[in-house]
Amino acid sequence: MTLTLDAPRIVTVDPLLELHGVNKSYGPVVALRNVHATVFPGEVLGIVGESGSGKSTLLRMMNLEETPDSGSYTLDLPDVDGNLFELDRFARRMLCATRIGIVYQNPHLGLLMKHSSSGNVAERLLVAGERRFAVLREKATDALAASEFPLERLDAPPIELSGGMQQRVQLAKAIALEPALLLLDEPTTGLDVSVQALVLDTLKRLQQDRKITMVIVSHDLGVIRTLADRVMVMRRGEVVEAGLADQIFQDPQHAYTQQLVHAKL
Amino acid sequence: MTPVLDIRGLTKGFTMHHLGQGFAAFDDISFAVAAGEFVLLKGANGAGKSTLLRTLYRSYLPQAGQVLFQSDHGLIDLARAADVDITHLRRTEIGFVTQFLVARPRVSAEALVAEPLRVAGVPAEEALVEARHWLRTFGVKENLWPAYPTTFSGGEQQKVNLARALIRPQKLLLLDEPTASLDANARAALVQRLADLKAQGTAMIGVFHHPGDVEHLIDRVVDLSPNAPATEDRHDVVV
Numbered sequence: 001m002t003l004t005l006d007a008p009r010i011v012t013v014d015p016l017l018e019l020h021g022v023n024k025s026y027g028p029v030v031a032l033r034n035v036h037a038t039v040f041p042g043e044v045l046g047i048v049g050e051s052g053s054g055k056s057t058l059l060r061m062m063n064l065e066e067t068p069d070s071g072s073y074t075l076d077l078p079d080v081d082g083n084l085f086e087l088d089r090f091a092r093r094m095l096c097a098t099r100i101g102i103v104y105q106n107p108h109l110g111l112l113m114k115h116s117s118s119g120n121v122a123e124r125l126l127v128a129g130e131r132r133f134a135v136l137r138e139k140a141t142d143a144l145a146a147s148e149f150p151l152e153r154l155d156a157p158p159i160e161l162s163g164g165m166q167q168r169v170q171l172a173k174a175i176a177l178e179p180a181l182l183l184l185d186e187p188t189t190g191l192d193v194s195v196q197a198l199v200l201d202t203l204k205r206l207q208q209d210r211k212i213t214m215v216i217v218s219h220d221l222g223v224i225r226t227l228a229d230r231v232m233v234m235r236r237g238e239v240v241e242a243g244l245a246d247q248i249f250q251d252p253q254h255a256y257t258q259q260l261v262h263a264k265l
Numbered sequence: 266m267t268p269v270l271d272i273r274g275l276t277k278g279f280t281m282h283h284l285g286q287g288f289a290a291f292d293d294i295s296f297a298v299a300a301g302e303f304v305l306l307k308g309a310n311g312a313g314k315s316t317l318l319r320t321l322y323r324s325y326l327p328q329a330g331q332v333l334f335q336s337d338h339g340l341i342d343l344a345r346a347a348d349v350d351i352t353h354l355r356r357t358e359i360g361f362v363t364q365f366l367v368a369r370p371r372v373s374a375e376a377l378v379a380e381p382l383r384v385a386g387v388p389a390e391e392a393l394v395e396a397r398h399w400l401r402t403f404g405v406k407e408n409l410w411p412a413y414p415t416t417f418s419g420g421e422q423q424k425v426n427l428a429r430a431l432i433r434p435q436k437l438l439l440l441d442e443p444t445a446s447l448d449a450n451a452r453a454a455l456v457q458r459l460a461d462l463k464a465q466g467t468a469m470i471g472v473f474h475h476p477g478d479v480e481h482l483i484d485r486v487v488d489l490s491p492n493a494p495a496t497e498d499r500h501d502v503v504v
């Protein structure tokens with residue numbers, strides 16, 4: 001039994017992201033059960049939990065790719081109001097393209113594998129209405145450079161690139177429009193350890209230089225420990241525990257979190 | 266004068282679900298620390314010294330009690346403060362020094378040390394100059410400053426860690442055996458830095474393996490041994 005925490009008193013800005021009472025079932029499978037989440041501007045929220053616990057589903061909701069059975073979602077941004085789950089398809093697509101960036105574990109989900117890498121990034125800018133060729137090229141190159149993508153490979157299609165490079169193209173696409181929110185679903189899984197470290201380092205740099213608000217899902221607790229300010233632990237579609245990253249790792253309260261943390265030590 | 270930190274009835278235990286049991290680390294602890302005061306924690310191995318420091322820093326969640334901190338934003342109870350408020354206070358007013366460096370791949374020693382200043386908004390060049398000053402002070406060889414500390418020796422990493430933890434004066438500083446395994450020069454530099462911070466008004470609570478190093482700084486001792494008297498004044502203490 002621990003104390004109930006107070007509402008923030010020093011940090012008085014509104015959260016950037018708020019999810020309330022989100023429920024989602026696929027037939028008999030309950031993927032999300034009454035999920036609440038809050039992320040403050042500039043914060044990095046880590047999400048951990050067993051396979052099938054609803055982490056990717058939650059991220060897809062945040063990216064407005066799917067709507068839940070019930071619940072609300074707000075982003076505190078200029079010209080963005082109300083429950084975003086109630087927006088029509090067009091408005092949702094526009095908002096997601098211009099204000100939210102996402103990196104999937106599987107690059108096939110985020111990239112056109114046979115188009116050039118710079119073209120993949122430029123496509124995001126096109127969706128947002130940019131039509132000037134020179135600007136497209138320049139902005140795409142900037143985003144790829146910020147993701148530490150080797151610029152001599154700008155025209156190579158992702159299918160010819162290594163896994164780590166593909167993740168950098170996804171990341172460049174995600175940050176090209178300077179999104180308010182960056183979502184990362186297992187961005188380093190499947191990469192070999194040294195490449196993982198490089199991608200992780202790039203993310204850390206982006207976080208520090210651009211103060212980007214991030215939500216990152218990973219099975220790798222080392223990744224979460226390195227990046228996250230706060231951690232949310234999910235199991236069977238529910239949030240079982242949330243807290244400061246060091247507290248979740250050093251003094252986990254819930255039986256499931258204790259098992260998860262101790263299994264990885 | 267209002268204390269910087271006023272700990273009242275603080276209680277911490279651990280529940281180990283896989284064992285189906287819990288135990289108390291400490292129970293009903295109360296003491297206060299004023300600006301510029303240095304409190305030494307003592308007690309045998311396992312008495313709960315590290316646990317108390319981590320609970321004050323909120324790496325551990327207490328079960329009961331209050332930790333009233335006089336922040337720049339007014340009085341706030343660290344036992345119950347929202348996570349975002351704790352994160353903010355850690356960046357601005359509360360420091361924690363341990364023996365261990367958390368190195369990151371591809372981040373140089375000087376960048377790691379400069380980071381707390383950068384986060385506080387100090388320009389890059391100025392932060393770097395200050396970082397180098399502290400690396401030199403703690404005896405890190407100059408050729409190591411731009412290198413990645415992941416490959417440094419234990420002692421070198423510890424010096425980088427001290428430079429990083431102490432570069433920015435804090436209102437409250439928690440110290441968990443920062444001198445363990447340091448060479449004599451680095452120990453002397455650390456003690457000098459602590460004396461300066463104390464003179465500037467930093468309140469400190471610390472555990473020291475060899476309290477003799479900091480003897481002249483100690484104002485009060487809090488003994489966490491079971492059945493120990495609550496707190497002792499400086500003149501009662503044999504360190």
Ligand SMILES: Nc1ncnc2c1ncn2[C@@H]1O[C@H](COP(=O)(O)OP(=O)(O)OP(=O)(O)O)[C@@H](O)[C@H]1O
Pocket residue numbers: 026029030031049050051052053054055056057058
């Ligand atoms: N489109 C869908 N149709 C049917 N079931 C789905 C769909 N998407 C997710 N699910 C189910 O919802 C549950 C949560 O899946 P989700 O992918 O969110 O888990 P996860 O926490 O990301 O797991 P992992 O760690 O394995 O990636 C699972 O049981 C999954 O099979």
Ligand SMILES: Nc1ncnc2c1ncn2[C@@H]1O[C@H](COP(=O)(O)OP(=O)(O)OP(=O)(O)O)[C@@H](O)[C@H]1O
Pocket residue numbers: 250251279290308309310311312313314315316317
């Ligand atoms: N995260 C934790 N989970 C479970 N038990 C813990 C945890 N941290 C500390 N303990 C237990 O709490 C008790 C107090 O430990 P603590 O590390 O605070 O002692 P200490 O006084 O610092 O000892 P030492 O002088 O050896 O450093 C010990 O029994 C320890 O095993």
Ligand SMILES: [Mg+2]
Pocket residue numbers: 055056057
């Ligand atoms: Mg998933």
Ligand SMILES: [Mg+2]
Pocket residue numbers: 314315316
């Ligand atoms: Mg200890």
